[in-house]
Amino acid sequence: MKGKLDFQPKLFTALQTYTKDKFLKDLMAGIIVGIVALPLAIAFGIASGVSPEKGLITAIIGGFIVSFLGGSNVQIGGPTGAFIVIVYGIIQNFGIEGLAIATVMAGIMLVILGVLKLGTIIKFIPYPIVVGFTSGIAVTIFTTQMKDLFGLDIDKVPADFISKWIVYFQHIQTVKLWPLLIGIVSLLIIVYSPKITKKIPGSLIAIVLMTVISYLMRHFLDIHTLETIGDRFTINASLPQPESISFNMETINRLLPSAFTIAILGAIESLLSATVADGVTGDKHNSNTELIAQGAANIIVPIFGGIPVTGAIARTMTNINNGGRTPVAGIIHAIVLLLILLFLGPLTQHIPMACLAGVLIIVSYNMSEWRTFRSLLKGPKSDVYVLLVTFFLTVIFDLTIAIEIGLLIAMFLFMRRVTETTSVSVVRDVIDLSNESEIAPEDEKLSVPDGVEVYEIDGPFFFGVANKFDGVMQTLGDKPSTRIIRMRKVPFMDSTGLHNLESLLRLSKAENIHLILSGVNEDVRKVLKKAGFDQQIGPENICRNIHEALERAQTFVSKEDNE
Numbered sequence: 001m002k003g004k005l006d007f008q009p010k011l012f013t014a015l016q017t018y019t020k021d022k023f024l025k026d027l028m029a030g031i032i033v034g035i036v037a038l039p040l041a042i043a044f045g046i047a048s049g050v051s052p053e054k055g056l057i058t059a060i061i062g063g064f065i066v067s068f069l070g071g072s073n074v075q076i077g078g079p080t081g082a083f084i085v086i087v088y089g090i091i092q093n094f095g096i097e098g099l100a101i102a103t104v105m106a107g108i109m110l111v112i113l114g115v116l117k118l119g120t121i122i123k124f125i126p127y128p129i130v131v132g133f134t135s136g137i138a139v140t141i142f143t144t145q146m147k148d149l150f151g152l153d154i155d156k157v158p159a160d161f162i163s164k165w166i167v168y169f170q171h172i173q174t175v176k177l178w179p180l181l182i183g184i185v186s187l188l189i190i191v192y193s194p195k196i197t198k199k200i201p202g203s204l205i206a207i208v209l210m211t212v213i214s215y216l217m218r219h220f221l222d223i224h225t226l227e228t229i230g231d232r233f234t235i236n237a238s239l240p241q242p243e244s245i246s247f248n249m250e251t252i253n254r255l256l257p258s259a260f261t262i263a264i265l266g267a268i269e270s271l272l273s274a275t276v277a278d279g280v281t282g283d284k285h286n287s288n289t290e291l292i293a294q295g296a297a298n299i300i301v302p303i304f305g306g307i308p309v310t311g312a313i314a315r316t317m318t319n320i321n322n323g324g325r326t327p328v329a330g331i332i333h334a335i336v337l338l339l340i341l342l343f344l345g346p347l348t349q350h351i352p353m354a355c356l357a358g359v360l361i362i363v364s365y366n367m368s369e370w371r372t373f374r375s376l377l378k379g380p381k382s383d384v385y386v387l388l389v390t391f392f393l394t395v396i397f398d399l400t401i402a403i404e405i406g407l408l409i410a411m412f413l414f415m416r417r418v419t420e421t422t423s424v425s426v427v428r429d430v431i432d433l434s435n436e437s438e439i440a441p442e443d444e445k446l447s448v449p450d451g452v453e454v455y456e457i458d459g460p461f462f463f464g465v466a467n468k469f470d471g472v473m474q475t476l477g478d479k480p481s482t483r484i485i486r487m488r489k490v491p492f493m494d495s496t497g498l499h500n501l502e503s504l505l506r507l508s509k510a511e512n513i514h515l516i517l518s519g520v521n522e523d524v525r526k527v528l529k530k531a532g533f534d535q536q537i538g539p540e541n542i543c544r545n546i547h548e549a550l551e552r553a554q555t556f557v558s559k560e561d562n563e
Contacts, residue, residue, distance in 0.1 A: 006117050006288040010073045014326035022326060029324030030332025032199070033076055036318050037063070037333060038340055039203040040363070042229075042348060043356045044079040045307065047144060048087040050096070051233045052348055053341060054305050055079050057240065060337045062309030065297040067330025071289030072274040074281060076315040076330050077297060081363045082269055083262070083308045085140045086399045090258050092159050098255060100245050100302035105252065105259035107302075110267060110295030119287025122267045126414075128379075128387035129406040130268060131372055136394025136402060138368035141360055148357040151179030151225060161395050176225045178217070179354035182210050186358030201318075203359045210355040211347075229356075230349030237345025239338070242303045261400040262298070262308050264407075270294050270311030277316050281325065314366070382413045422459025428452075431546060446546065451481035452553045454518075454546075458489040461497035461524075479511055482553040486546060488519030493527050501528075505537055514556045517542045518549035 037059050045055020059078035066077025090099045113119065143161060146168050147154050153174040158164050186206040193202035217223040229235070274285040290311070297309040319329050376387050386409050393402035431446040431454060448454055485501075508515045520528070520542055528534050534542055543549040 011327040025323035026329035029322040029329040032322045033319045033333040034336025036201045039207045043359045047084045049091040056341045058306035062297040062301045064334040067327040069293035071286030075311045102255040102259040103302040106262035107295045107298030109263035114288045114291030126410045128383045132387045132390025133394045136391045138364040141364040145357040148353040149183040151176030183354040183358045186355045190362045214352040227353045229351045266310040273311035273313040425456045427454040449557045453480040454484045456486040461490045462494040482514040484516045484549045486518045
């Protein structure tokens with residue numbers, strides 16, 4: 001049924017044919033993904049401006065819901081680097097409660113997108129926009145890590161990009177050797193550890209080694225210039241109790257742009273991750289179900305103090321590469337993280353901040369997509385403009401402005417391209433029907449009676465094209481006695497196109513010119529009928545094909561000749 005809710009969680013389908021062999025593969029994949037997600041969840045939580053356990057809670061609850069309700073067999077949900085910038089900005093301006101409200105609102109938007117079956121439309125957001133704000137986020141994340149990497153003495157780092165770098169250079173004399181060494185060594189471990197082993201993520205190796213070294217330096221060598229998570233946060237190694245979130249119209253209005261950004265960003269990233277996963281596994285995800293699941297996760301997670309949730313490409317690919325093929329692997333990953341939080345949570349307080357800075361710098365490098373960015377600069381100028389505008393707006397201003405203006409520019413460019421592909425032509429003498437679907441004989445040509453003009457609209461007749469049609473009409477000289485509008489190549493028509501036809505009909509009647517429509521398809525005919533245009537023009541003047549239209553025109557010509 002057309003109106004039926006498109007919600008079919010993959011978990012329930014997978015369990016119908018589940019076997020012990022599949023479980024063992026999912027178990028191994030889930031454990032590995034849980035270990036991989038640990039340092040990332042902590043790092044993303046801290047970089048977003050919340051405590052480390054909030055990042056873990058997001059990965060646990062959000063990851064569980066995405067796997068339980070989602071439309072992909074292998075998607076892993078949780079906090080991602082893409083949200084760091086927007087989350088940090090919301091907390092700075094509206095506090096933790098503001099973030100919770102914005103995230104719930106975003107979750108509701110995602111559910112609505114899924115219910116309205118708009119999952120496939122999200123995929124058509126232009127690639128330059130996605131690359132532009134992803135690369136911009138990467139640069140912003142890199143910038144936010146300079147304080148911890150160099151151990152700079154800065155009480156409060158400014159929110160905007162340019163001010164950050166000004167403050168960094170003003171405090172360059174406060175650089176500390178040990179944090180810088182810990183950060184650089186962490187970077188080297190993450191980069192080169194895959195050459196030794198690919199089973200254990202480099203970020204986890206770096207965190208374990210640097211945490212041990214930092215602990216020994218602080219407690220046995222009396223070196224206290226190394227700031228750790230425990231120096232900045234109090235770790236609560238337990239699942240928090242749900243808390244109510246109060247809404248009011250004033251807060252909703254203020255946070256609506258931020259919520260919209262979270263929703264769009266979450267939709268794009270989760271569906272992009274699911275699409276990439278499909279390409280590897282040969283599976284096919286359900287985009288509408290996935291959006292509903294992402295929405296549900298973002299509605300529930302803030303109640304427990306978490307941050308926005310989306311599909312994580314890196315963790316999803318780790319899941320696939322280690323044999324995960326059903327949502328059970330994602331559920332196991334959430335359980336592994338829960339056990340780590342409950343039993344090993346206090347140990348996270350010894351992790352050096354400089355080490356986490358190294359982890360996030362690698363994340364930002366992987367997000368930057370600089371090779372793709374460089375290749376897009378060689379593409380069409382319109383795509384280059386969209387890419388650069390989105391990138392610089394993300395870096396210099398914020399992600400909300402970047403996405404809104406980027407989408408606006410892309411829509412204008414799209415309309416321009418559609419307008420360019422839609423043509424309006426005029427025929428006065430002979431219509432060549434070769435290769436047209438309306439007729440049977442080859443090379444048939446139809447003569448156009450004197451005093452009759454035939455206009456062909458090739459493409460959608462919407463607000464972007466209506467002015468073009470008007471322009472063609474105004475350039476003509478002598479007025480005909482009959483106008484035939486061929487609409488066989490018009491797939492749809494909006495209210496502006498309809499208004500354009502109504503205006504043409506009024507002008508034609510005023511000038512005693514007959515108007516005939518030819519080849520109107522069923523969808524366009526419904527639009528005309530619903531607006532009552534068929535009664536205005538006369539049902540007999542809406543013809544199925546050009547043959548009928550010319551015969552109808554001939555009757556007008558003959559009638560005028562007899563008069």
